[in-house]
Amino acid sequence: MSEIVPFRRPGAATVPDAAGALRTAPPSLLLPDAPAIVVGARGVTWVTPDGEVDLLPHDEAAWRLRHQNVILAHARAVGRRLRTDRMADPFDLLELYAFVRPARFCLPTPKGLADALGLPAPGDPEAEALSLIDSARALLSELAGNNQPEDGAGRGRQPHERSDPAGIGWFMGQAGWPWTPSVMAALGLPHGPGDGRARRGPMVWNHLKEWQAEAPEPPPGHVPVEPAEARWRLAELVGSGHGVEPRPQQADYASAVSTAFTPRDEQGVPNIVLAEAGTGVGKTLGYLAPATLWAEKNNGPVWISTYTRQLQQQIDKELDRLHPDPSVKARRVVVRKGRENYLCLLNLEEAANIAHTQPAYATAIGLMARWAAATRDGDMAGGDFPGWLVDVLGKGRTLGLADRRGECVYNACSHYTRCFIEKSVRRARKADIVVANHALVMVQAALGGGDDAYIPTRYVFDEGHHVFDAADSAFAGHLTAAEAAELRRWLLGAEVSGRSRARGLQRRVEDLVGGDKVALEQLQEIRQAAQILPGEAWAQRIHGGEVKGPLEAFLAGVRAQVLARAPGVDNPYSLETECRPVAEGLVDLALDLDAALLKLAMPLEKLADRLKEMLEEEADELEAETRRRMDSIARALKRRAQNEVTGWRLMLQSLKDETPRKFVDWFGIERIDGRDFDTGMYRHWVDPTIPFADTVGTAAHGLVLTSATLTDGTGDVEQDWRAAHLRTGTVHMGGAALRAAVPSPFDYASQTRVLIVNDVRKDDLGQVASAYRELFLAAGGGGLGLFTAIQRLRGVHERIAEPLEEAGIPLLAQHLDGMDVPTLVDIFRGEEDACLLGTDAVRDGVDVPGRSLRLIVFDRVPWPRPDILHKARRNYFDKVAGRKGFDDMITRLRLRQAFGRLVRRADDQGVFVLLDPMMPSRLLGAFPEGVEVRKVGLAEAVKVTRGFLAPDDTAR
Template sequence: MLRAQYKIVSENDGDCMTDFFGPDGLFCSKLEGFEYRAQQETLSKAIAEGLKAGGGYLLAAEAPTGVGKSFAFLAPAIEWVQKEGGAVLVLTSSIPLQEQLISKDLPALSQVMGVPVSFGLLKGRGNYGCMRKAFDLGDDGFLSFNDGGEASETIMAWLSTTDEGDLSEIPLPPGHPVVERISASFRGCLGGRCPFRERCFVQKSLRNAARWQVVVANYHLFFAYTLSRGGAFPVPVKAIFCDEAHRMAEALSSVSTQSVRKDDWLRHLKRVPLPRLDQAVCNALGYDPESQAGLVKESGELAKAFFDRLDSLGGRGGIFNDPPEQLTRDGRALMDSLGPITSIGRKIDDYISDMGPAGEDVARDNGEYLAWSQVLVEMIESLRWCLDVSDYPHWTYWREEGGLFSSPSWCGDMLPSSFGVSGDSPVIVALSATMAVDGKLDYWIRETGLVPDRTLLLDSPFDLKGQMDISVVDLDTAVTDERYDDRVCRVVRKLCKDNRGSSLVLLSSTRLLRRVGSYLKKNDDGYSVLVQGELPRSELLRLFREDRTSVLVGTVSFREGVDVPGDSLTQVIVDRVPFPHPEDPVQIARRDLEGQASFMRSVLPSAKMSLRQAIGRLIRSGSDRGKVAILDGRVLSRANWRILESLPSVPIKRVRVIDRAVAHIGGV
């Protein structure tokens, strides 16, 4: 609860942060429940100094849970924009953090600091409706639905009343095909050629964001702009705060991934909206509707033949760095057949440009075809890229059922340019609760390619030695042993029973998830068992928080984003050191790229960081108490892995399972 306001008076950046965060500072005296943390004050001062250093400066800081990193970067950011003008951008990976920043942290800081701060959340393009696509619902083109037009009528009614164009306002179920069809994604966007450009909801959101002092967005949106649209984020900012910075490279890889999907291709070629041109324009462009329809049909047959051949390769897919010659020939034949089709789109586009203002009617009447043709060009380029494979192993190429895919094997040579970290580029502050491996940021620096001017590794503000302990449980069974799953089930059950529930169980495979979840439910020990996939994630977490004795069983995705302080979570169980799967195509490409050094340079650091994230679910406040159990004896037996060095400095004991006995061996 806020109890007062305060005006910024200090001119010295370090003193100003002490005025805010010091033991006798503003926040301790005016924010109820705020506690002085030396780590938070140190971080805020480092950020203030970085902002003062100016464009191109990069600070990378690990701030463990409890430091209060959101306040630590928002306070100097607010103070800085008040003095210098302009705006700052806050990038995150998760929706809950965005909501916390917008609904709690920024309003609280604005009030207690006594300064008006304009801020808002810039959502991704897919959250907004496209007016051109919406109006095309009523045409006689390729859009058709099974609801008798009711969904289309709902869309048109929404369009007549909406101000922001947010698709969440539409009273239709999430994922409804009509809603997805009118999404204002990059694909199919006509940009300046769109007849509805002056009323575009995406452009309106960008104009709003340009007036904010603090813009909050996610990494995917940021990289979608910087990688795909001229390399520039559309809102000018002087500083970028990258929260959850350990997810930066992953987000860039996701945005960069190329895909060639059978269903997408066959659907797109089936739904061609033939251009609606008068005879004079047809003659000028050399366009014959009947001939065009025939070409599209022929291309559809070639596409089916290509994907049939791809499916005939059999197997489970995997790395695809040497495509069969016949498949490559089929792909080239498909791309060649599409040349005359895409050329019509280019000719119409040029014709509209040459006509100037008089071309508006042609653009409006043929917007759907122009968008369809533009998407087709992008699909052709993705197919060409996935069949070329010449950039392997710097890029990974792989096959899954019904498609081909490609993504960067390593983002370190792409990520720096996406931020523009030279010249007049913005100050960058990268923050995360988990960035370091073995007490260094070398792994994060190598993965991102970002070289900080300063690094800062802060200690936990919690008394971890007094709040938690770790047990390393040696199951005495290889993972390939048929007894392994049964042993994991029994040990997990004993640990949960001894703890009276209140446990988060993190497993390395969906197979184990099903086995352990079923085993715990069958052997009812008096607590609820919540299993990933049986309910939406948000609902599982709500039930887990509310029921202080429940057990939540999940896989890799629950190593992050689980914030459950108090008695509902007093034990974290991890079945194995979370190494990436060795047959993952990206891991194969990394091995080919890095050679024998790949394990120590990439695989092991990734596993250590994932293990730290899993353990970090336990202690979320100064009053939490609990224990961690790692069911993997390699933590101790593989001394050269130095996994112990990546764990918190807390009491560690060794436990060994022999047949059906669980024996405590002793301290480590």
């Protein structure tokens, strides 16, 4: 460490403790005496504390990192790029940022840190390395400046602080966190805080606000929202920004959507609006106008559902217009997600206890504690949780602290009244707008309400083109080793000491059933029957060992059939094969398993029934929260018994009989990076919008399904709307849906260019990589490269990373950089000249206005993967539509979605390039009317790209 001049401030006293050691001192800046490094494709920029700069080869830098501490940003990403996981304890600036600024955003790069801290943007790798030192100095100065003089009890911190930075920092330092000396110096406590504060530091739950029980909300009213009222509210929303009047298209859209906010006339038949709004219309404010007005008039919430977390955040931000006061907005607007997305305080407490004896956990737990004390709502899948923190600290020590397996003990938990999930559920009951996601909405509707048995009456499904995919996931059945092992953990809890914090069913219900003989007998039956489910080391047994029980025997048989019949068993991709004809002996194994699962389903159902009986028998004695907990557990047991175990039994029985026509079954082996991850039998609805209509549709009074890409692009208006009805399930809901189509205000013909390159062989990866390189260079960065296969993405990245870096263009890549898609998109958005390579998830999740996204390159026509499920759906939907076209419909949708990323505001420009000469003309309806699609050679495509995207002072 090198001591910098003390950061002096009046009042920072120096006080000796009982042993005479200094307990407090003037805050000072103590920077690490270590080099700062930045990794590039060509090498590693290495800046010593004396200011010497070297460019080292990757292998030499990796060797040095094993023996020397360095200052860097994102140690795991650096390790991946250097292909090493052996590193001396580095000074990771992201860890320091998460400590000093918990629940605050920054991009996880040197430039991102500099920007967040208000420092000059570094322009090259040497400047980036030096900026890391400046960022460390700024963060430590901020910590010192925010730190008020403290007494021995830790009093005197900033009013907004709900955690003790000195206690947590010292707790982390006792386990070797390298930043602790710097942190403690900045806090004026170089010798530690003393008085047990390190032990108490992570216990932030004690400082969180508790919720209070309140009376149930009455059902909402039925007062309609008139079109003129929707227009008035829209003008209010738009006007609260910068005095801008609502656009005519936006007002027309709001008027149309208001139809869903009128009383329904027939049970089970909602008022439906299918609304397609082109990019730039402003559909978010368009539907929020009637939605917020209906909520206010009827004292009931409207649920806005999205497919991506990015849109959830965008909607939440838009509502600042209506509720600029954060305290008011917190009451009126709630972001809801599934329980598995929120930090569980009991898990945090147990992890903190483990960290006291296992130091490897201390850094992660300390940073999670700092975030837990500062977070708005405890949401770890978006919100104010930095996505990069998962990669920095590891999934198990971040996302693993959520209730990911339904193990909540509800009001038996000591943290129940401070629980983030319970707060969210309660706030949602009283909110005007609940911003949720498709998966949560569908699961809650299927289960009769989820956490609190509440089912809304009004929904808006934004990104409505994804309703089909979301329903496909929500209503599928998977009889696999991983799913069955998860059920075993839910029922039996942790069976190997120290390996898991899982709490079994008995722990969750034992205080509820007390000495009830019937319930205790059912619990014992469940424990015995659950032994058939896969336990520890199931993979080794299924892959060729001695299997235990009928379920592992069945799965071993499934695996054998897949390996015997599936093509390409030696490739790294997942495998699948049809169930029929069933291999010899497998039907008998299925029937044996069916009988064993019946013995599990019966006591699950009986225990659920017994809990319901106890609710009635002890109605005059049970507290409200205990009643809610018993009801929730009873419904969870019913769901596990009926939807899961009985669903598995029906799948097994069909192997002997016949699969119902509404389903498609197959056997599969799931692989990740070439490693077998799961094995089992899969069942999906051929048309998953049928159960969506039966659950969400029948319960809703009003339903809006909206997107910029609802209809197809065949050119036949009626046929294009027919596709929208099929994809959203409105054909199964009865009644007539109101159709509304509002075109984009953008001039795509002048703002975009669409090029199909006809002289690059798409099966020659060298040619494909060269095309990406030259196009990205021609655009000067700002390019999004989309791929239909991960292997092709990796091959292109390997070939183009170095030449792009030489040109000053950073290259990001999904599946290679180790960060989640939202974080990669954030970096891409924040660095104007960066390029990003990705697959479907990037295509659907990108919202990047401005020059940061000015070029899209698709490696080939994105035809749907011809797997067993797709084959069944193609046959079904082609028959329903009376013509072939299911493949074309999906492909046009993917192209439309990709093209729609280019222009997000009126002054955007962009080029769309497809490297596939086999693009059929019937798919050109994916592009807006008036846009010229040119088939050109690569050289011409590069010329057009450079000319169209050149700066203003360059001749075009």
